Amino acid sequence: MPPDELRYEDSGARRTVFQSYAQAVDWSDRSHVDRALLVFEDLVLYGKRSGWEGTWLDELAVPLERDGLRIDERGRIAWIQPPLRVQDLSGLSDPSGILAELQRIQRDLSNDHAGAIGSAKQLIEATAKTVLRERGLPIDENAKIPALVKQAQKALALDASAITPGPDGTDAVKKILGGVAAIAVGIAELRNRGYGTGHGQASTPNGLGARHAHLAANAALTWCELMLDTLRDPEAPWRKTQAGP
Template sequence: MKDLISSGTRGQFRDLMTNSTLAAIRSAFQDEGFAPNPDTRYDDTSSRRTATQEYLESVAWSDPDHVARACRAFERLLIDWDDDEPHLKSFYSALRRDGCTFDPHGMITPPVGNGSLRPLKSMASLTDPSAIQEQLDRIQRAIIDDPAQAIGSAKELIESTAKVVLVERGHPVNDKDDLPALARAAQDALGCTRRL
């Protein structure tokens, strides 16, 4: 199975950790359940880059659960960084190429392979797909640790999608409508005869 985050992206993260501390690196990865790989063959003059590589090698990069936990370690280690720092921007660009998304607070949502909840390419043509993307990201973050929240977010995704359909088709949106009413209105706007 393919790595969800590429080795090049992981290498960029490792290089960023030159500006961190050993204690912070150890704490972030260990709190996510990772132990360093004692058999690493990576050789570097920086103990921080070496320690980071030992933890990176303990992640199963094709396992969505491992990758989600590694991304939480990334977030924790990068939270106080200046967003305009060029190396950080480059790392985030690499994550985007790997299929990751970000919320306004810097939370990373990793890709999950073939069953990914990544946005459809057709969303790019929408005027404002942010509500749909926000719900997809919530579901993605919750699906492993909080299935009940993922189910609630799925309902909100349907509501958000119905509202986007109405706006895109030039129909009014009544924020007081419940899910069945929104779904019917969206179906009518699309000219669908089948009802939920």
């Protein structure tokens, strides 16, 4: 429910205060959104206790449902499906590409499984390009996912050839990193085989269900969290490599 949609025709003091509050909320920050929802919930509970008449509750429920929320019989507001998110995007110069793909996945998970798989692939692509941009490295807009994943992991010293001290240099961590890279490539292959949007199909794929969409979405999030956590970590191996001996 972005603040641009919260416009009122009158200029009453309470409405003006509420509009100012809504515009101050960072709607891309889950903690901000959760606090804002508590305000809406208090409004619903107050209205129900005060016996407000009319269709105000239905009118409030419609935009909330559109954003994946519902109002229960007690007036409590809850997520129908918790929003997908990565922990912290605040340090990125421009997180808009990642946020756009997260929103697409969220939108498609419940009713467009192929769309969710396609967006999961695009989330990996957006994250890899973001990492390369933040590191000041060139981005090949025509590169395929395997190449992008490899370049991004190498940029953060997360590739198998990196020689790093501590747990990052152990065989165990390198096996995990290899597996995570394979996950990212596997999502792209799943999409390319016709199970995700992005290519026109003569017929729709059979057997595609919600569990496949959730598998792709959660796997993509795992890879993206790893990359962004490592990019943000002040003690990450790539920073020591960058600094030199």
